[in-house]
Amino acid sequence: MTSRPARVLVPVPFKRVAVEGGFWGPRLETNRTVTLPLEYEQCRKTRRLEALKRTWRPGARNQPHHFWDSDIAKWIEAAAYSLSTHPDPKLRRRVDAVVDLLANGQQEDGYLNTYFTTVAPDARWTNLCHMHELYCAGHLMEAAVAYYAATGRRKLLDVLCRYADHIARTFGPRRGQKRGYPGHEEIELALVKLYRATGERRYLRLASYFVDERGREPHYFDREAAARGEARSARGRACYDYNQAHLPVRVQKTAEGHAVRACYLYAGMADVAAETGDKGLLAACRAIWRNITERRLYVTGAVGSSRFGERFTFDYDLPNETAYAETCANIALVFFAHRMLQIEADSRYADVMERAIYNGVLSGVSLDGTRFFYDNLLAVHPRAPAFNRQKPAGRQEWFGCACCPPNIARFIASLGAYVYSAGRRALYVHLYVAGSASVELDGRPVLIEQKTGYPWTDRVQLTVRCGEPARFALALRVPGWCRRASVKVNGSRVGLAGCMRKGYAAIRRTWRNGDRIELTLPMPVERVEANPHVRQDCGRVALQRGPVVYCLEEVDNGQDLNDITLPRAAKLSARLDRALFGGVPVVTGRAWRRNAAEWHGDLYRPAGSKRRPARIRAVPYFLWANRNAGEMLVWIREG
């Protein structure tokens, strides 16, 4: 293991970032006051909390499921982020009570898993391929690190360190150890968090081991199946790409298999590469990143083209109505992007991160914070899911497999952590989010304030607050979608040509208290076209304004959205609709559609039917299904 860290940026942690007002303030508030209590209540009602008491006995109802621990863990993590900016004694007591339950469940040897302690005590570590044991461990580690960072309380962290030590004793290349690795990745990135929180390098080594052991021959999933007395199955092996275990990760060049597992792995690989400077691993991360972003990414920043296997499929295969695009996968892609961004300080990572956040991630939760999408389709007919083995149309209150709701809760609660990074004498601003960050620059404490209505408005105002002048670069991301960005410092225009560094306008100077930067990111409505190889989007355009992808909804445009055509020359305007969710820019324009009433019951007839003028009204994709459920369409036919 080389030891020279490779990342050039370090995220400004969520504790030092305040998200207030603007677009995100209300979303975080809803997350804190509605979603978090609601998810706690769901964990209680579904007996996920009860399960932690380990009172379940064989034959009883409500048998704990093998991934319930991870749902609890993500809720704790979300609560921790929330507590760091909004102290709340009641919430804190609630978390502490759950932490106590978890701690009580830890076994003498450090092992900690509710399912395997109460339901299948003899099966511990016998089925890494399918049983989510290390996945649950990873989520508990993330929760422990977040809770420690938010509150300084070590109890859960200590519990998880003991568990991590148990895992390190159990797995590894040494004699007597199992050469296993998780069927559902997650622990890799969690161990790197644990390493960073504790400084204990053995956790980084364990993460590195899990990353590199994956896909090696003889194949561990075969060996553990044989140890369980199961025949080595040819079909099983053929499916190891589902677990990204078809090849050692260093020779993987394409994103394969279950999209959540995949992106958690890639994030973990990037973490290990960032800490170790391992060039081979980094090259694999870059190759996979290119494959995703050049061939396997929805325009909404979502990933996972097939519900069967919840997985990546093949290059340029991006079906809209039968997409999967799981909320968790889209969040996991943000994790991967965020890690690559720290390594390379290149805005193309932030561009994808932003695309995912404002579209495929935010779509995962209703505006009121009470209902969730598991899969985030790009075209919906409300009757289709029932016949296509899809989840029902419309957001749901909860899911039997409930990974997405707590995942989006923890993501929104931690949004502040994605906004800024500290570089060499530089503060990078990746996202435009109203609020502030406290950082140390040039040896001095500096507060950066952001005021902005972004992504609804194109102005961002940043103010520097510092006791003494400080020399550093403020590196402002110029989004890839923006073609006429401009910056003023204290009212004077700054030429961007000379200061662009990998997509960031790096304004280096000695900053004084009260210095004001005004960034303008003009966001006309754009038509976006997909590569000709994407068969599902040929002849179609997506509408985008700033980072926000728009869609048509039946409630605004009537039925048969696919019959609408948008002339290439038609002007599209955005205007603020104050009646829509308190003020949202909507996009309108002239279009065409046929008149089904003229068909008199015909199903087919010679081509040539007339079109009549129509108007479209498009709303931000992530806001769809907050009014009457119905048809929805992102890719609109052009013509």
Next chain:
Amino acid sequence: MTSRPARVLVPVPFKRVAVEGGFWGPRLETNRTVTLPLEYEQCRKTRRLEALKRTWRPGARNQPHHFWDSDIAKWIEAAAYSLSTHPDPKLRRRVDAVVDLLANGQQEDGYLNTYFTTVAPDARWTNLCHMHELYCAGHLMEAAVAYYAATGRRKLLDVLCRYADHIARTFGPRRGQKRGYPGHEEIELALVKLYRATGERRYLRLASYFVDERGREPHYFDREAAARGEARSARGRACYDYNQAHLPVRVQKTAEGHAVRACYLYAGMADVAAETGDKGLLAACRAIWRNITERRLYVTGAVGSSRFGERFTFDYDLPNETAYAETCANIALVFFAHRMLQIEADSRYADVMERAIYNGVLSGVSLDGTRFFYDNLLAVHPRAPAFNRQKPAGRQEWFGCACCPPNIARFIASLGAYVYSAGRRALYVHLYVAGSASVELDGRPVLIEQKTGYPWTDRVQLTVRCGEPARFALALRVPGWCRRASVKVNGSRVGLAGCMRKGYAAIRRTWRNGDRIELTLPMPVERVEANPHVRQDCGRVALQRGPVVYCLEEVDNGQDLNDITLPRAAKLSARLDRALFGGVPVVTGRAWRRNAAEWHGDLYRPAGSKRRPARIRAVPYFLWANRNAGEMLVWIREG
């Protein structure tokens, strides 16, 4: 039961129709000489034949499956049709040997089912919902009737009459009888065939009972489940539309559930209505027919929009790439259409029948007769099926559930039965098929000869051969797709305006030996458009020439077929390509496509990329996948 038969036409039976030369002669020849022996061999290799010996014992391998009898039955039926026009002692001995095996398997009480005799003797008649027992019985009856009609040999017919009598004792409304009906319909239409073959009205009554008992409350599938000790399942009931058992059939207005089951039922309902004149039943048939043909029918004459449940879904839902459109369902729709046609003598039934035959049915078997499609998609990307739980791309040699191969074999072998009907002093010609028919008209034997290259050419020449002059109407179908049909009798033009009867040109006169009718059905290439409610086809056209739907194949047009656009004004020409399968008209024209090479790896970019001219070459849909497998597309983008 009223007793006045409702049908105005009676099909001229296959024994009296010779199919020779032209389009169909070689297809029947391939079916006889390649497909039939190959399917026998598959039945042997897969131990379906062996199973008839009932030597299987519990614990042994190759356990007979509960629908194997139906595969054998369809093979016998196909062989029977073939024998009626091509005597073949070897084939006849082969059939006789199988008939002997079947006869030996009949139980004392008349019961006959290989699975339930050898594998589950205690479970007889306990699970009509799922176990295909009456379905197998129906196929055996069809085989028996066909073999008797072809050869005059009664052995199998007698066996099946005894079985039908056993079934009639077992099921019915009387005390002590089970009020059951099949989970997979088929026996209804088979019993009507048995009635017609034997004159025994009790078989018609049993068919009528099965039709009318379906969907009544208390629900039989619930009761038999309870009798098996299974809990009445709410989910089970919700799924009874899968079996068309959600409502009594007379109040059903839409085509629901498994498409093969559905269309076999509808054919059986039409049969019962035809024999009994039952107006209520006929009204239900008409309503369902309208629903299918106005809202749930692929342009290829295929039905069944979802592979999950192999079923009808909802109005105007006709996905192309994820279609199911099972070969058996398309054949079953031909059965339904053919029966309605006899009742109403209206060419709209024959139009649908012809559309299905030349497209969604014929596509089910390769040109060489050796490989089969189970599902007949309208758009294919060769890599997609593996990720979408579809059957593999390309035709297969056989299937675990092998209903389609013997079904298409029996259908092609019996094609002659669909060509003509006898009406009141009239001979109806529904399909243009080279060959001849021997009928009795005006009390005299008449031979009608057809010479035609249809559907490749637009001329049909019919010649009347009769000893003495005979007065009757020759009713020639003018296909719905044809707008400029013309007819000459002995060289003189006949005005069609005055003689059109429900889509048939009824030329009534005293015909003399050698009278010649020349029908011309001009078939320019047409662009067909789908109703605006069909979201999957908006902005697209299908190309059709005569009854034949065309498609683009990768082997002719390269990859990315969906990127091709066909200008509305572009001329499309058909010309005979002699190098293609011995001579097939192909359709060519100018089109546009983008240049993916100019994208330099971009996945998305602002709209407005240039198009370059291209040419398309379309081939008949039913011939696709006879060359290199690859992409295929029926609905081409217009623009």
